[in-house]
Amino acid sequence: MALLEVKNLGISFGGLRAVNAFEVKIEKGQLYGLIGPNGAGKTTIFNLLTGVYKPTEGIIKLDGADITRKKAIEINKAGIARTFQNIRLFKNLSVLDNVKAGLHNNYSYSTIEGLLRLPRYFKVEKEMNEKAMELLKVFDLDKEAEYKASNLPYGKQRKLEIARALATEPKLLLLDEPAAGMNPNETEELMQTIKFVQKEFEMTILLIEHDMKLVSGICEEVTVLNFGEILCQGETKAVLNDPQVITAYLGE
Amino acid sequence: MRHLQKTTKSNFITYGIVILTAVIIQILSSAGAVSSLIGGLLVPLCAYMILAISLNLVVGILGDLSLGHAGFMCVGAFASAFFSKMTAGTMPDGLRFFFALLIGAAAAGLFGILIGIPVLRLRGDYLAIVTLAFGEIIKNVINVFFIGRDSSGLHFSMKDSVALNLDSTGEVIVNGPQGINGTPKDSTFLIGMFLLLIALIIILNLINSRAGRAIMSIRDDRIAAESIGINITKFKLMAFSISAALAGVAGVLYAHNLSSLVASPKSFGYNMSIMILVFVVLGGIGNIRGSLIAAFILTLLPEMLRGLSNYRMLIYAIVLILMMIFNWSKGGGRLKEMVAERLRGLRKPRTKEVK
Numbered sequence: 001m002a003l004l005e006v007k008n009l010g011i012s013f014g015g016l017r018a019v020n021a022f023e024v025k026i027e028k029g030q031l032y033g034l035i036g037p038n039g040a041g042k043t044t045i046f047n048l049l050t051g052v053y054k055p056t057e058g059i060i061k062l063d064g065a066d067i068t069r070k071k072a073i074e075i076n077k078a079g080i081a082r083t084f085q086n087i088r089l090f091k092n093l094s095v096l097d098n099v100k101a102g103l104h105n106n107y108s109y110s111t112i113e114g115l116l117r118l119p120r121y122f123k124v125e126k127e128m129n130e131k132a133m134e135l136l137k138v139f140d141l142d143k144e145a146e147y148k149a150s151n152l153p154y155g156k157q158r159k160l161e162i163a164r165a166l167a168t169e170p171k172l173l174l175l176d177e178p179a180a181g182m183n184p185n186e187t188e189e190l191m192q193t194i195k196f197v198q199k200e201f202e203m204t205i206l207l208i209e210h211d212m213k214l215v216s217g218i219c220e221e222v223t224v225l226n227f228g229e230i231l232c233q234g235e236t237k238a239v240l241n242d243p244q245v246i247t248a249y250l251g252e
Numbered sequence: 253m254r255h256l257q258k259t260t261k262s263n264f265i266t267y268g269i270v271i272l273t274a275v276i277i278q279i280l281s282s283a284g285a286v287s288s289l290i291g292g293l294l295v296p297l298c299a300y301m302i303l304a305i306s307l308n309l310v311v312g313i314l315g316d317l318s319l320g321h322a323g324f325m326c327v328g329a330f331a332s333a334f335f336s337k338m339t340a341g342t343m344p345d346g347l348r349f350f351f352a353l354l355i356g357a358a359a360a361g362l363f364g365i366l367i368g369i370p371v372l373r374l375r376g377d378y379l380a381i382v383t384l385a386f387g388e389i390i391k392n393v394i395n396v397f398f399i400g401r402d403s404s405g406l407h408f409s410m411k412d413s414v415a416l417n418l419d420s421t422g423e424v425i426v427n428g429p430q431g432i433n434g435t436p437k438d439s440t441f442l443i444g445m446f447l448l449l450i451a452l453i454i455i456l457n458l459i460n461s462r463a464g465r466a467i468m469s470i471r472d473d474r475i476a477a478e479s480i481g482i483n484i485t486k487f488k489l490m491a492f493s494i495s496a497a498l499a500g501v502a503g504v505l506y507a508h509n510l511s512s513l514v515a516s517p518k519s520f521g522y523n524m525s526i527m528i529l530v531f532v533v534l535g536g537i538g539n540i541r542g543s544l545i546a547a548f549i550l551t552l553l554p555e556m557l558r559g560l561s562n563y564r565m566l567i568y569a570i571v572l573i574l575m576m577i578f579n580w581s582k583g584g585g586r587l588k589e590m591v592a593e594r595l596r597g598l599r600k601p602r603t604k605e606v607k
Contacts, residue, residue, distance in 0.1 A: 050479060076481035082478075088474035092538075093465070104462065105481045109489065115454055115459030121461065128462075180389050219393040 001064060003028045003204050004049075004172055011048060017042045019228045022058070026172070031198050033207045033219030033236065037248060039141030040225040042208045043085055046174050050082050051075040063171060077105060079171035083161040083178065085208075095141060097158055098149050099132040102167025107131070135163045136198070139193065143192040155186045159193065166201060173197070175207040179214050191217050216240055224248065253525055258297050263456045266541045270452060273548070274445035281441070289397030290555050295509040297551045298444025299325075299502040302451045304531035309455055311529070312538030313464070314491040315373070316403040322501050322524035324360045328500025329507035330394055332356035336508065337425050338401070338484040340436055349438040353447075363390070363522035364493035370387045387525055394515040395467020399426040431514035440510040447505060451498050455540060457461070458494065467491045531553040534575045546575065552561030580600075 001027040009022040019041045028033045047053045049060060051072035060068045067078050090098050109124045136142045139159040144152060152160060158178055158192050165173055178194065180185045191214055195201050209215050214220060215236065223237050224232040226248045232239050239245060277294065280286050286294075302322060310318045332352040339348055346442050374382055398409040402422030409415040413424050426432055458464045466487045469477040478484055507513045517523065531550060535542030553571060557564040578588060 016416055052475070072478040073481050076479060082479055084476065087542045088479075090476065092472055093468055097465055097468075101465050101482070102480045104466055105365035107462075108463060111458070111461070114463055115457050117457060124462075142331070166479060206256045229355045 002026055003030075003059040003063055004206070005059075008048075008063075009045070009048060009055055009060065010058045011044065011053055013200040017228055019048065022225075022228075022230060024223055026204060026206060028204055029198070029202055030204055030205075031194070031218055031220050033215045033216055033222035034206060034208045034225065035210070035222055036225035036231070037210075040227040042225055043176060044228075045225075046082060046176055046208065047196075049075075050080055056157050062176050066187065072194050076168055076170075079169075080174065081165035081168045081170035081172075082174035083165055083176055084124070084197075085159070085180065087154075087157050087161055089149040089157055089161060091148070093149055094145065095136065095149055095152065095160055096129070096132055096145040099135055100128050102164040103128050103131060104168075106167075106169055132167065135167055139163045144198070155182055155190075158182070158190070162193070162197070166197065166203075171204060173203050173205045175205060175209075177208050177210065179209060181212045187211055187214055194218055212240070213222045255270060259443070259460055264454060266456070266544070267449060269541070270449055270544070271447065274442065278442060284336060289558070290552065293551060293555055294441040295444050295505060297438045297548065298441065298448050299506040299509075300528070300531065300551050301448050301544050302502040303499055303528045304503070304535065304547040305448075305455055305540050306495045307540065308527050308532045308535070308540055309458070309491055309495040309498075310541045311532050312536075312540075313459060314488060314495075315468050315473065316488070316492075318383040318492075318495075319377065319380050319522065319525045319529065320383035320385075320390075321366070321495075321528050322520045322522065323383075323390035324363060324386030324496040324499035325503035325506065325524070326390050326394060326520040327363045328356035328360040328385075328503030329498075329513060330406065330432065330503075330515070331359035331500075332504040333432045333507040333513050334399070334426060336436050336438070337432055337434065339596045345436065345438055348436070349443075349508065352438070352508065353501060356500045356504035356507075357497040358500075360503065361493045361497030364496025365489060368489045368492040368496075369603070372485070384475060384522055384525065387520075391515045391517070391520045393430050394426075399427050400424045408557070427516070431512060433512045435511065435512065435513055439505050444505050447501055448594055451501060452540070452544075454494070454498070458491075459540075461485060463490060465565050514547060530572075534572065549575075 004024065006024045006094060008021060010020050011018050022045060034045065036042055044053065047057050051070055051074070054069050058068065059066065060218045062080060064077055065078060067075050070078070090101060090252040092129070093101065107124050107128045110246065113120050133142055133145065137147055139162065141156060141160060146155065149157065149160060162175065162178070179190055182190060194205065194207070195218055198205055207219070219236050222236050223230060224239060224245050231248055232242050232245050277286070279293060281294070281462060303325060307318065307321045310316055332355050335355045336348060336352045371379060371382050371386070384566040396410050398411070398413050398416055400407045400413065400418045400422050402418045404419065407418060412428055416424065418424070466477070467483045469482060469491070470484055470487060474484060498500040530545050531547040534550070535546035536545070549571070553568055557567055560567065567600070
């Protein structure tokens, strides 16, 4: 059974049909790409999957469970975590605290225990620190743990966002244009990181990207979206050579 | 973790400052070096400092502008004064004041939750306007309450004290616009400082815990906080009601320092809310220690400058402006860094810059 199964997903904003009859099946452990020209509806699909928007129609199933029209928090608890196209870190918190915020639901003590500094507070905080540092080490951010998140360079902010999403221990990770604004070297490094995350955490990843080098380099399958509809779907190499896709990107 | 130790150290410095201030003022006043005018300001000073740090929890940590803080203080003050008046003589003073504190905090906290549920859906200026209105509503509603007690029990009216129909044994407890008279004077400066310390511990411990991280992450980015599974409504309401409950404690302190408690615009109106906000803004939004210092200076300054008569408000204004520059402008930030460096000495290297 597929990890993520989307059937006939659609949403209208007033008279605008943003996404129409979107379908996808992503197997466990797969690295899946979602591409398309600007305004094709890629980020809208992410927002539908994570509960930011409620779909007009369609069904979203994660690991067999129906998560359509659930709230964002419930969907995160069900196992979907995401990053954002324009980075959304907790700017005034430290790098470490950003990841610890991601651990919020997996490491728990009551507010009273926190206020009174009961033993459980120290125990759980210590575990959280260890777990967060472990994650930061994976992304080579451990030396910057005490910096304010807004002081990190751009590339590292992207990585921190991925680390924070992984801290919620998701089944499916959604990356919205992870390579946006990166130079070729940084993109290359990011590709390695994404592959590493897929292997190390046995993570299923769905990503939106404009950088074709990245998409053809790491995605096993892709879906091409144009004007809110599926243009082409299948194995990466075949899809990228499809004349229809080339036309959508480059024009006639 | 080094990070954890650093914040713990900074928290303990704040506690130390408060304890030291309490000891110094106590010694000065027992040596007779404090004028009666300033002596009369000491309990309100504690109340203002508690109000300032509790409002900073909403404005600085939760990131929402609330202008109704005096309303919560008002609820705490009247709920506790009513209780103290009712039970006067039935139990020892200390125990009664302790219960009065609990009742004041609980009543204000409850109002915080009730008002917070509809109001926290709003953001920014809208939230400020609605909280301002709620603060005024609380004050005005209390002004039309008449509650009396006689041999047959409690009487309640919203018209006037005659409408209570009290028999010969009756006494009016809450007398509308004239408020509550004869509240026992239980507040002292030392109790006030002790309550301030407890409020401080609650707020600083909250900030450095799981709940505090959730609250600050909502402040920094609501959508991202939701995407990592943080329950926005719950934590917003938590911060708002804890802040309201602490304002209630300040109200209890304030009420038990006065022999007659009146819900006047001066003590519980929006002027008061704005004054608390001034403490928070001047001390630095999100900076708890700063709020304490700002409340301390701005409360005592007008009294200390009384000798200068007409120039008093001029100097007050200059101090306001200087504090603003010191806290907010870029140059002031550098100045602050320089001062901090001097104090630290040259032993430690500058904090690392990110390349």
